[in-house]
Amino acid sequence: MMHVQPIPALEDNYMYLIKDTKSGKAAIVDPVDVEKVMEVVKAENVQLTAALITHHHWDHAGGTKKLAEAMGAEFPIYGFSDGRIESLNHATEDQKSFKIGELDVTSLHTPCHTTGHICYYVRDAKEKAVFTGDTLFVAGCGKFFEGSATEMNRALNVVLAGLPDETKVYCGHEYTVSNLLFAKSVDGDNTKVTEKLRWAQKLRAEHKPTVPSTIREEKTFNPFMRVADAAILKKLGVKDEVAAIDKLREQKNSFKAKV
Numbered sequence: 001m002m003h004v005q006p007i008p009a010l011e012d013n014y015m016y017l018i019k020d021t022k023s024g025k026a027a028i029v030d031p032v033d034v035e036k037v038m039e040v041v042k043a044e045n046v047q048l049t050a051a052l053i054t055h056h057h058w059d060h061a062g063g064t065k066k067l068a069e070a071m072g073a074e075f076p077i078y079g080f081s082d083g084r085i086e087s088l089n090h091a092t093e094d095q096k097s098f099k100i101g102e103l104d105v106t107s108l109h110t111p112c113h114t115t116g117h118i119c120y121y122v123r124d125a126k127e128k129a130v131f132t133g134d135t136l137f138v139a140g141c142g143k144f145f146e147g148s149a150t151e152m153n154r155a156l157n158v159v160l161a162g163l164p165d166e167t168k169v170y171c172g173h174e175y176t177v178s179n180l181l182f183a184k185s186v187d188g189d190n191t192k193v194t195e196k197l198r199w200a201q202k203l204r205a206e207h208k209p210t211v212p213s214t215i216r217e218e219k220t221f222n223p224f225m226r227v228a229d230a231a232i233l234k235k236l237g238v239k240d241e242v243a244a245i246d247k248l249r250e251q252k253n254s255f256k257a258k259v
């Protein structure tokens with residue numbers, strides 16, 4: 001059975017320990033804080049067998065060298081191989097599959113935030129989860145540092161939206177409240193946005209994480225995944241989904257929430 005444990009790191013990042021409870025094997029997603037990872041691995045009494053890196057940015061991949069030193073050079077570190085992730089020894093690419101214990105993992109290449117961004121789709125017989133790094137956030141998406149609106153539209157509305165609706169979404173940062181405040185500014189009549197915002201604000205007041213959501217939920221309140229909605233297109237004054245994604249990103253980049 002799969003069990004996922006979010007581990008907060010730095011200011012607002014999440015690392016994730018993915019455990020296969022049957023074999024006792026586990027993988028760590030984006031281990032930026034290696035000491036914290038080691039503490040959790042010890043406390044959970046699991047065997048760490050791999051690290052999955054979503055992209056090369058320091059706050060996700062910054063711990064790989066230290067992890068390789070701690071675990072040995074043979075320890076598998078997965079990620080996209082463009083020379084920007086230190087100590088990477090298991091290059092992965094779109095649709096490449098491997099195992100964590102008995103869990104199945106498939107890499108999904110979703111370039112845009114970075115050209116080498118990978119999302120990891122993990123499942124057992126019952127559950128499905130996707131680790132989306134800085135591509136899909138709860139109610140938002142990552143900045144287009146190395147890609148276009150066309151690519152982000154493909155990542156969100158073809159690749160990730162194509163996963164089963166019940167797939168749980170575990171993203172790289174706790175940005176949910178600010179994302180929903182932005183969503184409210186472009187999709188204010190959507191009660192799913194206002195309900196989720198109220199829920200997220202309550203959880204954050206208690207310092208609790210707002211992950212995971214699900215792909216089904218994201219389709220109801222994430223403006224970047226609602227760009228086929230006629231009301232959103234009208235509000236943005238654009239005619240198609242790619243233009244809508246472009247405009248949303250531009251507006252979000254300069255958005256200041258009125259709290």
Ligand SMILES: [Zn+2]
Nearest residue numbers: 055057113134
């Ligand atoms: Zn990033």
